[in-house]
Amino acid sequence: MIVRMLAAGALLTSMTLSASAQQADLAAAKKEGKVVWYTSTPVETANKIAKLFEAETGIRVELFRSGGSAILRRFLQEQQAGRIAVDVLTTSDPAASAALARKGTFVPFKPAHFDKVPEAGKDANGAHVAQRLNLITIFARSDKVPEADMPKSWADLTDPKYKGKLVMTDPSFTALGLMVVATLSKDFGWDYYEKLRKNDIMVVQGNQQVSDMLKRGERLIAAGALDSYAADDRKAGHPIKTIYPADGVFIIPAPTAIVKGSPNPNAAKLFAEFMLTDAAQKLFPEDGGYAARIDIDPPADAAALGTLKAIPVDYDAVEKDTARVKRRFNEIFQ
Template structure:
């Protein structure tokens, strides 16, 4: 998902041991996921309670590695499903063409903007851009509180900002894609060049900028909301700032591979992924949960998450994000990261 292109971990049969003794139905599926390892462990434990007769073997990869693996395996896929991959990657035709339509009550109940009209993918969760501002470091350096991407492009912040490299981080890419789509080509690149001039370090992961800012190494980390809320909860002197406009976000898409030999069980699992029961578990980790009726907790609101997240998100065109991806990264590397 969002933390760069480094292989992280393999979570296999140890995550969910099938308790199929005495059950009439027992199955096993293989799932590729870009969700974080701790998330997967929590979700799979909950899935086990709902689907005690199903063994789910999960291979966890970062967003970039997962996409590359699916493309490399296109002629002979090894997985039954993909779970929680960046939608921008799922929309790559080389991956989208591998997916089969899946219908079900829970999936059908998701709002239309969070599922493919043809049923090839749906997104139960997502994440949004946020700034982690270390209030102590800001005061010590006598810097103003930033409220927008334009603010961070001002010379006063030179050397005090850290952000993810969009080539390795899904969080980094959603940030720049929203700026380019929202501000337009000319103004967008102007903002990005000003921002790049102030960045002291480009990190390989989307969480690292916040972690560097919360310790005071830098004043501002361009990251995502959940890690900002984690930092606040942990007692760091961090204020989460949602940019006043061009708030990028990414959806975490799931779907079934058309080559799956375990389609009935795969559909059962994906229906659980889209279920209200799963949504309650997602709130332990996610700022965006797409199940109707799910709202931020009071604790999340106190930490700075908007009461209605949908009102602050820029209406991302994910198809456009996918199409412009490679060209944007090339230009960003030569004109912003130089």
């Protein structure tokens, strides 16, 4: 069942949608009255986006929020059953979004500020465009792991001194985890994950669970997780240090797309337009993440993406190898 999730306690500011969106979509969107959004956006930020859009337009947002792989699985199951229930799909899986776009699953649409999103973060024809950029790093409890003992690279995580201290996300649940596992297993070989298994790494569902493990002290090092959770935890007073591995970080766009044949097509376009407005984009750095637009500043006290070494991800290869990667990972960690 789709649940409507609302942010609480946020002071709303006045926002203006682009004139083209208002003229083309607003009246028809208001008649539809709602937009259904499936998303892997961190839950607090997703709630804020929904709340702001509702306040600005009077159009209700029905939000289903889960991990990127879970979002896609739900959408594909509904699609195969001949039922399109969602209007706007935001995942953390550029590979799957590109594959679905090639099949004609999405409505091409170039909202205002489309030109301010990097080329690598969008389809040239507008079939999908990044909502945010996901930075995947290593982070650790700085009060329990001395600076000198912190891992400096992805390869360091196999060191026996980290046995029983590591936690990571499940690539069958979160698409970001899938990107990391597919890439590192190719770069280092599956022996890398065999070694992590021997190091008693804990596998949890998603990034929130990784954060919870560190805050409770049950695990001390996040072995590849969404850095905005580390930023949020620091803001809340937890001693969490981000480590930018010497061999690179992952910078993965989160594509937003309008689903063809959706029940509320006009509201879908209006909501996709809203996703790239100043008001929505500035929520990401406020919550410790990175906006999709290059003209929006990075989070406070965080590295600018251009200063970091990025590990290249072959999204076409990930899309082709998804089933095999998940199967091999599960064989190792079953």
